[in-house]
Amino acid sequence: MASYILRRILMVFPIIFGILVLTFLIKALIPTDAVTALFSGTITEEKAAEAIALIRAKYHLDLPWHRQFGIYVWDVLHLDLGDSIRTRRPVTEEIGFRYVNTLILTFAALVVAIFVGLVTGLLSAYFKDTWIDVTSMSVGMMGISMPAFFFGFVLIFIFSVQLRWLPVIGRGDFQSLILPALTLGFIEAAALSRITRSSMLDVLSREYVRTARAKGLSERYILFRHALPNALLSILTIIGLQIGNLLGGAFIVEVIFGWHGIGELAVKAIQWRDFTITQAVILVSACTYVFVNLIVDLLYTWVDPRINYE
């Protein structure tokens, strides 16, 4: 077990390295570099060439690739993500509070997704082939096919425009968190519900469940004490993977609701060609995802001590 945990932790390093390479490529591969774009047409060409050279030197764009990459990694290790090309402010400052906002949204959506997904999945499995199952699976199918950016507008139309219960656009308070969290949560709940259902059905057909029934245990006892804990193992893995979807989905939902998270910033930064911000947002969210999955995997060893990780 200890060796598995150690190996699992060591596995993070090549992945982080890969993330660093990929985010570095964002800067290195951009064909029209942002510096040129910044000055084009604003000053005379001679002056522009001078300014471009200066700024290129500042961002080390004139150095060979391997040196640029070295400097990049060194800076990241010192938590220096550079300055935004557009606003000149340190990227860490630009990202800081937005990162927290994105985490809040993702976490709220995760709670919604787990609650809705588990409940509907359990009901479906327990009432297999009844109208409850059929309804919940049909709704789930619709959820999987529903684009977040349309579902969000449907919710805004119902709850903000028609009923006037909730604000249309984010103010950063709890009220404006509700709709984004529901949008993101419901859509992820659809997938989770299907997986909960199938792993519950799988577990319910096992022999130990039949034994439990033969012993005369009540159905509810079997469901919650025998079946659910075992089904939860595969559900937990999926939840870990879904956090990636939630983080990515949050990027879209943030734009719909004007929620000031890193996703909203990333989309703007790509349009502005502000590579330091794009780079930093992708780096930070990918690392978050990797660490969350590490935690989920480690939790897994704790939840399921049977498994021999060799």
Place this chain on the structure above:
Amino acid sequence: MATTMHERGETFSTPERSNFARAMRRLLRHRSGQIGGVVVLTLVFFALAGESVLPYETLAIDPINRLQPPSLEHFFGTDELGRDLFSRILYGSRYTLMIGLVSTAIAATGGITLGLLAGGGGKLADMLIMRVVDVLLAFPYILLLLAIIAILGPSLWTSMFAVGVAGIPGYARLIRGEVLALKEAEFVEAMRALGAGHLRILFGTILPNVTSQMVIYASFTIPLAVLAAAALSFLGLGAQPPAPEWGAMLVDARTFLRTAWWVVAAPGMAIFISILGMNLFGNALRDVLDPKEMSK
């Protein structure tokens, strides 16, 4: 010797074909296959038909009839420039189909190449390719898309390319797994014993036997690819207005929710119904192609 091999190849593919015919018959009887099939065929029809079958031109501006609610004249109403939404939506199916096909072609071609190389090309190639694939798979999908678009700049083509490239690792892993499993299969052994070369076994024997797995996988990834590309257009990172791409038509949706809900509902429902259709069709396809189901 060569003819025996050829004959052998024939006997392998014969039961496959009858299985295919049986699968098709089952697909036609499958309820969600029928519903999904109708949606997909409608999509294909309007994508191929182009402007000629549409009641209005997709870019024709009519300032007097702007933001008209749905009526007999304009089934889905008109947008802020008076363009007929019904025509724009139908024409938009062209983008949806193109995005689905192009991005899946990129993902599958790249994935097959890497997967065959990893599964059949020796230990070093396997290790190198799978390390990269693992890193890419550990990356949340949308971040990969954003990274690629950040490099190439936002446009319809880069969004398709990005969705395609982001799909490569998934296909590569699938193909590699299948290759490794099939490498030891008896019919592959037989081909090797008959003197077939490495490449011939990889492309001629193993690859055809991975097809149904790939179709099943594609039935998952195509709707996801279409959804992702539409999301990118919505974010302003894919197809750009005034192109009647459904995601791009939702860019200014929020401003119209109060006054003209149909401007939002039309493209939104179009995406929803198409994806639902593709998912239903995919479900049916998986049901009829699943080898366990086939033996029943």
